[in-house]
Amino acid sequence: MLPLPNLDDRNFEQLVREARDxxxxxxxxxxxxxxxxxxxxxxxxxxxxxxxxQFQLDRLTLNHDRKFLKLLGETPKDRxxxxxxxxxxxxxxxxxIPFGTLLRVGELPFETVRAVSVLPDSEQQVSLSTSxxxxxxxxxxxxxxxxxxxxxxxxxxxxxxxxxxxWNGLPHSMPLSLWIELEEQxxxxxIPARYKHFTPSGKVEWSYWQEQGGEESPVGxxxxxxxxxxxxxxxxxxxxxLFTIPQGAVPVRQxxxxxxxxxxxxxxxxxxxVWNEVFAKQGQSLCMTECFDGIEEVSSASQxxxxxxxxxxxxxxxxxxxxxxxxxxxxxxxxxxxxxxxxDYKVELAADRVLLTFPAHVKLPSGKQSIRVIALSPGFEEHxxxxxxxxxxxxxxxxxxQQLLPDMLRxxxxxxxxxxxxxxxxxxERVWDFDESTADSHHYVIDExxxxxxxxxxxxxxxPPSSPCPNIRIISYRTGTGVAGNVKENTIHEFDFFNxxxxxxxxxxxxxxxxxxxxxxxxxxxKLSIIDPKCGITxxxxxxxVKEIPGLRIVRVKAIPGYNTTTKNYPKERAFGHIxxxxxxxxxxxxxxxxxxxxxxxxxxxEPYRLLTTTLHxxxxxxxxxxxxxxxxxxxxxxxxxxxxxxxxSKWLQPYGDDASTGWEFGKSxxxxxxYDIVHRVPGVQxxxxxxxxxxxxxxxxxxxxxxxxxxxGLAISGDHDIEFIISNG
Numbered sequence: 161m162l163p164l165p166n167l168d169d170r171n172f173e174q175l176v177r178e179a180r181d182x183x184x185x186x187x188x189x190x191x192x193x194x195x196x197x198x199x200x201x202x203x204x205x206x207x208x209x210x211x212x213x214q215f216q217l218d219r220l221t222l223n224h225d226r227k228f229l230k231l232l233g234e235t236p237k238d239r240x241x242x243x244x245x246x247x248x249x250x251x252x253x254x255x256x257i258p259f260g261t262l263l264r265v266g267e268l269p270f271e272t273v274r275a276v277s278v279l280p281d282s283e284q285q286v287s288l289s290t291s292x293x294x295x296x297x298x299x300x301x302x303x304x305x306x307x308x309x310x311x312x313x314x315x316x317x318x319x320x321x322x323x324x325x326x327w328n329g330l331p332h333s334m335p336l337s338l339w340i341e342l343e344e345q346x347x348x349x350x351i352p353a354r355y356k357h358f359t360p361s362g363k364v365e366w367s368y369w370q371e372q373g374g375e376e377s378p379v380g381x382x383x384x385x386x387x388x389x390x391x392x393x394x395x396x397x398x399x400x401x402l403f404t405i406p407q408g409a410v411p412v413r414q415x416x417x418x419x420x421x422x423x424x425x426x427x428x429x430x431x432x433x434v435w436n437e438v439f440a441k442q443g444q445s446l447c448m449t450e451c452f453d454g455i456e457e458v459s460s461a462s463q464x465x466x467x468x469x470x471x472x473x474x475x476x477x478x479x480x481x482x483x484x485x486x487x488x489x490x491x492x493x494x495x496x497x498x499x500x501x502x503x504d505y506k507v508e509l510a511a512d513r514v515l516l517t518f519p520a521h522v523k524l525p526s527g528k529q530s531i532r533v534i535a536l537s538p539g540f541e542e543h544x545x546x547x548x549x550x551x552x553x554x555x556x557x558x559x560x561x562q563q564l565l566p567d568m569l570r571x572x573x574x575x576x577x578x579x580x581x582x583x584x585x586x587x588x589e590r591v592w593d594f595d596e597s598t599a600d601s602h603h604y605v606i607d608e609x610x611x612x613x614x615x616x617x618x619x620x621x622x623x624p625p626s627s628p629c630p631n632i633r634i635i636s637y638r639t640g641t642g643v644a645g646n647v648k649e650n651t652i653h654e655f656d657f658f659n660x661x662x663x664x665x666x667x668x669x670x671x672x673x674x675x676x677x678x679x680x681x682x683x684x685x686x687k688l689s690i691i692d693p694k695c696g697i698t699x700x701x702x703x704x705x706v707k708e709i710p711g712l713r714i715v716r717v718k719a720i721p722g723y724n725t726t727t728k729n730y731p732k733e734r735a736f737g738h739i740x741x742x743x744x745x746x747x748x749x750x751x752x753x754x755x756x757x758x759x760x761x762x763x764x765x766x767e768p769y770r771l772l773t774t775t776l777h778x779x780x781x782x783x784x785x786x787x788x789x790x791x792x793x794x795x796x797x798x799x800x801x802x803x804x805x806x807x808x809x810s811k812w813l814q815p816y817g818d819d820a821s822t823g824w825e826f827g828k829s830x831x832x833x834x835x836y837d838i839v840h841r842v843p844g845v846q847x848x849x850x851x852x853x854x855x856x857x858x859x860x861x862x863x864x865x866x867x868x869x870x871x872x873x874g875l876a877i878s879g880d881h882d883i884e885f886i887i888s889n890g
Contacts, residue, residue: 162708162857163473166395169214170211171211172204172207172208172211172212175207175210175211176203176204178208179203179206179207179357180193180203182202183251191279198705201335204393213855214533221307222679223678226592226593226679226682227595227678229682229683229686230592230595232595232686232689232690234682234685234686235592235677235682236677236678236679236682237674237676237677237680237682238565238566238567238675238676238677239563239565239566239640239642239674239675239676240437240441240672240674241441241442241443241565241640241641241642241645241672242641242642242643242645242646242647242670242671242672242673242674243273243439243440243441243442243669243670243671243672243673244250244270244436244439244440244442244647244652244664244666244668244669244671245339245437245438245439245440245667245668246270246272246437246438246439246440246652246664246665246666246667247339247434247436247437247664247665247666247667248278248436248438248662248663248664249278249281249296249436249437249662249663249664250277250661250662250663251278251280251281251662252280253278253280253881254278254279254280254331254334254679255277255278255538255662256275256276256277256278256334257272257275257276257277257278257438258272258275258475258476258477258480258513259272259273259274259275259475259476259477260272260445260448260476260477260478261438261655262444262477262655263652263654263655263664264654264655265647265651265652268442268641268644268645268647269442269443269444269639270440270441270442270443270645270652271440271441271443271444271445271477272438272439272440272477273438273439273440273441274335274402274438274439275438275475275480276335276336276337276436276437276438277331277334277335277336277337277436278436278662279326279328279330279331279336279435279436280328280454282326282327283324283326283327284302284311284324284325284326284327284433285297285298285324285327286298286302286322286323286324286325286433287322287323287324287325288309288311288313288320288321289320289321289322289323290313290317290319290320290826291313291318291319291320295573302430302432303432303433303434303435304385304432305341305431305432307431308430308432309322309429310427310428310429310430311395311417311419311428311430311474312313312362312419312427312428313427314427315426315427315749316362316419316423316424316428317424318419318420318421318422319417319418319419319420319546320418320419321416321417321418321419322416322417322430323414323415323416324338324414324415324433325413325414326413326414326417328404328413328586329411329412329413329512330368330411330412330413330415330464331405332405332407332408333404333405333406333407334404334405334408335388335404336402336403336405336435337400337401337402337435337436337437337438338400338401338415338433338435338437339398339399339400339432339433339434339435339437339667339866340392340395340398340399340400340401340430340432340433340709341398341430341431341432341434342392342395342398342428342429342430342431343395343429343430343431343712344395345397345398345426345428345429346397346398347396347397347710347711347712347713348707349393349708349710349711349712350397350555350710351393351396351397351711352710352711353389353391354389355393355711357708357761357764357765358393358396358710358711358761359421359446359755359756359757359758359760359761359764360393360394360396361394361396361422361423361424361425361755361756361758362394362395362419362421362422362423362424362631362757363389363394363419363420363422363448364394364417364418364419364420365384365417365420366384366385366387366390366394366401366415366416366417367382367383367384367385367415367416367418368382368383368385368405368412368414368415368416369381369382369383369412369413369414369415369416370382370383370408370410370412371410371411372410382416385403385405385415386403386404386406386560387401387402387403388402388403388404389401389402389698390402391879393711394422394432395417395428396428396710397712400437400438400439401485403666404680409835413460418573422755422756422757423755423756424755425713425745425746425747425749425752425754425755426713426745426746426747426748426749429839431870434667437667439811440652440666441640442640442641442645442670442673443565443568443638443639443640443641443645444537444638444639444640445476445478445533445537445568445637445638446537446540446561446572446637446638446639446739447536447537447540447634447635447636447637447638448476448478448534448537448636448637448638449532449533449534449535449570449635449636450474450476450531450532450533450535451531451532451533452472452529452530452531452532452533453527453528453529453530453531454488454489454524454525454526454527454528454531455524455525455526456526460813471515471516471517471518472515472516472517472531472533473513473514473515473516474513474514474515474516474533474535475513475514476535478514478535478536478537479514479533479535480509480513480514480666481537481538482535482536482538482540483535483536483538483541484507484514484516484533484534484535484536485499485500485534485536485705486499486500486504486505486516486531486532486533486534487499487500487531487532487534487585487864488500488524488525488530488531488532489525489527489529489530489531489532490525490584491526491527493523493592494586495556495586496575496584496585496586497532497572497584497585497586497587498582498584498585499582499583499585500522502699504518504519504522505517505519505522506518506519516533518550519842529600532635534635540637543560543561543634543637544633544634545629545630545632545633545634546558546560546571546631546632546634547625547630548612548621548626548627548630548631548632548634549573549625549627549631549632549655550623550624550626551587551623551624551625551626552623553615553616553617553618553619553623554615554617554623555614555615555623555624556612556613556615557612557613557632557815558611558612558633559606559611559612559613561637562611563636563639563640563641564606564608564637564639565606565638565639565640566590566606567590568636568637568638568680569606569613569634569636569637570587570634570635570636570637571587571588571604571613571632571633571635572585572586572587572588572589572632572633572634573585573586573588573602573624573625573631573632573635574586574627574633574636575625575631575634576627576629576631577666582885583629583631585633586602587602587603587635588602588603588604589602589604590603590604590605590606591603591604591605593605593719593880594606594616594617594620594621595620597616597620597621598620598621599618599619599620599621599622600622601620601621601622602615602621602622602693603615603616603621603622604616608648608676641673641678642673642674642675643673643674643675643782644673645670646669646670646671646672646673646675647666647669647670648669649665649666649667649668649669650665650666650667651665651666652664652665652666652676653665676862694769695769695772696766696770697771699719699720699721699739700719701769702719702739702741702766702776703717703718703719705765705766705769706743706762706765706766709762709765712745712761712762713745713746713759713791714743714744714745714746715741715744715745715746715752715816716742716743716744716815716816717741717742717743717744718741718742718826718870718873719739719740719742720739720740720741720826720827720873721734721738721739722735722736722738722740723735723739723740723872723873724738724740724775724777725740725777728859730871730872731872737773737774737775738774738775738777739774739775739777740776740777740778740779740872740873741762741766741776741777741778741779742779742780742781742826742872743758743759743762743778743779743780743781744781744815744816744875745758751783751877753780754778755783759778762778762844763776763778779873780873781815781826781873781874781875782857782858782859782870782871782873782874782875783815783857783874783875783877784854784855784856784857784860784868784870784874784875784876784877785855785856785857785877785878785879786813786830786854786855786876786877786878786879787853787854787855787856787879787880787881787882788809788835788851788852788853788879788881788882789851789852789853789854789881789882790805790835790839790848790850790851790852790881790882790883790884791848791849791850791851791884791886792805792839792845792847792849792883792884792885792886793845793846793847793849793885793886793887793888794844794845794846794849794865794885794886794887795844795846795887795888796887796888797844798843798845798885799887800885801844801885802884802885804842804843804844804881805839805842805845805881805883806881806883808822808838808839808841809835809838809844809878810838810878810881811833812838812878813830813876813877813878813879814876814877814878815875815876815877823875824875824876824877826873826874826875827870827871827872827873827874828869828870828876829867829868829869830853830855830868830870830876831867832851832853832865832866832867835851835853836848836851839851846888851866852866853866853867853868854879855868855870856879857870857874858871859871859874860874
């Protein structure tokens with residue numbers, strides 16, 4: 161980066177002297193330059209004003225930089241914890257690992273992001289069924305990663321299926337996870353979890369075999385599995401499928417995946433099937449909160465009946481390990497929270513979760529998210545109170561433990577009730593600064609560099625009120641590192657909370673960990689976003705947006721302004737307001753075309769970028785098969801080497817390029833002169849007697865001189881060339 165210039169480089173005397181030196185050239189009649197002249201007085205006043213401006217401009221602080229960055233709609237990014245995938249094994253019976261279970265790499269903590277059931281080590285058998293009904297049993301170990309199978313056949317046939325048989329069976333009513341690893345088919349941009357804008361090319365339905373005549377009976381039926389989440393998105397990327405087998409009497413030993421509709425651009429190839437997989441995120445929850453719905457607005461009799469047996473299920477591991485506190489939300493527009501006495505609720509530890517129940521005499525609040533449960537890890541109780549409000553503006557309080565993940569901090573500030581009997585707590589919100597805070601805003605700022613929480617001045621935001629007892633407390637606190645969390649594979653082996661002899665490891669390196677962005681890094685990112693904004697105005701913009709779509713594997717994309725498939729004489733005739741996107745997907749099939757799912761995904765993704773008056777068309781390429789008929793005179797030494805010419809022409813007439821990123825230019829005409837040039841590159845060719853070109857495809861125009869014009873979305877491919885050699889006389 162270039163060094164910043166010194167703007168305050170001229171003083172008052174220099175500015176006055178420079179101005180007086182310009183007078184003879186600008187206004188020669190001005191001859192009186194003494195101090196008493198009014199013009200000199202004005203020059204001195206302007207010089208003083210410029211000197212003050214230079215002084216102020218040259219003293220931009222970090223706070224000024226933050227304000228300028230905010231004007232661009234940007235703020236420095238927080239620290240991001242790393243993520244990895246874990247696999248458990250060694251269980252003698254099904255064991256539930258709760259959401260939030262703590263694992264370690266030395267002193268570096270990780271927590272599971274959801275619950276998972278660890279199944280006992282069991283032999284499994286994989287069999288494949290074709291659409292014609294043929295069954296192939298896979299004898300290889302699918303957990304080793306040493307074999308690759310096509311679950312729906314090499315062509316991705318509708319009706320083909322894969323069946324996984326586990327001899328020990330699957331437990332009922334427990335969260336199950338099956339990791340499906342594909343063979344080198346992951347997209348450049350992975351589809352995030354719960355992403356709603358991706359339309360799978362193939363529709364995959366999962367089911368389990370329900371025996372109806374007793375154990376191991378051949379009579380039964382396939383029952384659809386209600387998937388909690390399919391992070392493979394129909395086997396378009398590696399990831400887990402999450403599901404639960406409903407409660408039933410007959411053991412479930414088989415699950416099946418069937419391709420019921422659609423067509424893959426590149427049929428999936430499975431490299432590994434691993435049970436007991438769960439994602440884990442680096443960091444440790446020291447305090448967390450979870451809210452639940454209260455009772456509905458019903459009659460008093462119904463309310464008493466409903467309040468007799470209400471219970472709340474708490475699944476996070478911290479609820480099982482730490483101490484709990486409960487709050488009820490108060491009615492009214494203010495919406496404060498009041499603490500519930502320990503005698504008014506009961507905590508029961510079940511096998512896999514905590515049950516929170518309330519006696520019949522406790523009046524539960526009504527409304528959404530009106531019951532809050534707070535969990536504290538052992539040893540964090542002494543840090544829960546940040547301090548006592550002073551009522552003075554700009555109060556600062558130290559953070560109790562460093563390497564805080566700022567987006568996971570939640571703070572409450574309490575006001576004594578009117579009768580001074582109890583504290584009413586209000587949630588406060590984190591902001592980057594108090595510029596947009598009003599006099600009644602409950603806002604605070606986190607200063608990680610100094611390790612403090614800063615409150616406002618009482619004008620731009622409320623200042624915490626003075627109190628005789630601590631009234632500023634934490635209800636959510638999580639620590640974590642950035643880059644240090646990107647550990648290598650097979651490094652996580654320790655985990656807390658359970659005494660079961662389980663083995664755990666991370667199959668893949670952790671990824672995504674990043675340090676908090678500095679102000680200079682944020683400003684550099686903002687500059688790049690201005691130079692290369694994310695928009696869809698030009699054809700190049702649209703092509704970039706297509707390449708950013710998660711889940712798609714695209715070899716080539718071309719945006720053609722003013723064209724749709726009904727345009728006949730492009731570019732002389734244009735369809736104004738139309739843009740056609742030509743998509744060449746990655747595929748092992750010849751002449752690939754985008755699937756219906758891929759087309760729909762592209763349309764959905766580009767809709768926010770589309771100009772209001774523009775119609776986008778997502779179309780496949782038009783493959784034009786070009787055949788060359790040539791009579792060539794060659795040296796006698798090269799007799800019988802016609803294949804050299806055919807190979808040279810085939811290498812030239814191909815749509816992808818040697819590195820799968822280049823190839824025949826969309827819509828480029830095939831000229832006889834280019835054919836002459838290509839053929840003359842072959843060793844031994846002396847001259848060409850004649851060349852004829854023939855093209856097969858839609859919207860092809862054979863011109864009078866023998867050249868071939870193809871449509872704008874056309875790509876030339878090589879045909880069966882007819883090459884005739886004539887041996888020269890030497």
